[in-house]
Amino acid sequence: MPGAGYLPKSDMMEKNEKELLEALVIQGRDRYAFAELYKKYAGKCFSFIRSMTKDEDAAKDLVHDIFVKIWCRREVISKVDSFSSYLFRMSKNAVLDLYGSNAINRKYVARQLMCQEEFRSYVDEKVNLHDLQLLIWSAVEAMPEQRRKVFSMSRYKGLPNSEIAEMLGISIRTVENHVTNALADIRAVLARV
Secondary structure, three states: OOOOOOOOHHHHHHHHHHHHHHHOOOOOOHHHHHHHHHHHHHHHHHHHHHHHHOOHHHHHHHHHHHHHHHHHOHHHHOOOOOHHHHHHHHHHHHHHHHHHHHHHHHHHHHHHHHHHHHHHHHHHHHHHHHHHHHHHHHHHHOOOHHHHHHHHHHHHOOOOHHHHHHHHOOOHHHHHHHHHHHHHHHHHHHHOO
16 A cells, blocks of 8 residues: 555646646746756657647747747746646647648738739730830821821820811811821731731
C-alpha cells in the first residue's frame, strides 16, 4: 500500500502544472515557471503542429508564436484549469489561422495578378487606341485640303452634311463624296498596318 506522501502520476503532473501556472505571475519565479512549461510542452506542441502542417519550419514558427503569446498573457493563462488543453486549443487555432492566412494570401496574390493583367490589357488597349488615332490623324493630314476640311467638320465637329455644304459653298453630294473618299483613304492607311 502506498505511503501517505504518494500521489498518482496524473495528480502529480496536474499539481506541477498548477504550481507552474501560478508561478507565471510571481515576480522572480515567472521566468523559471515559463522555462519549465516550455521544456515540458514545446516538444509536444511542435509534434502536434508538424503533424497537422507537414511543415517543420512552419511548426517551429507557430510554437514560438504560441509561447510568446503565453508569456504575454501569463496572468490570464495562470488561471486556466488545464494548461495542456489550453495549449492544444492554441496550437489548433494557430494552424487554422495559418491555413486561413495562406488562403487569404493566395486570394490576394490571385487578385493582384488579375488586376495587373486587367491593367496591362487596359494599357495595351489605350496604346493601341492611341496608335490608331495617330494613324487616322496622319491619314487625315495627308488628304487634300478640301477633303480634310469636310471630314474634320463631319467627324470631329459633328456637323450635318447640309450645314457643311452651306458653310463651304458646295453641294451636299460633294460633301458626301468627300466624306466617302476620306473614309476610303483612312481604310487604305489602316490596311497597310
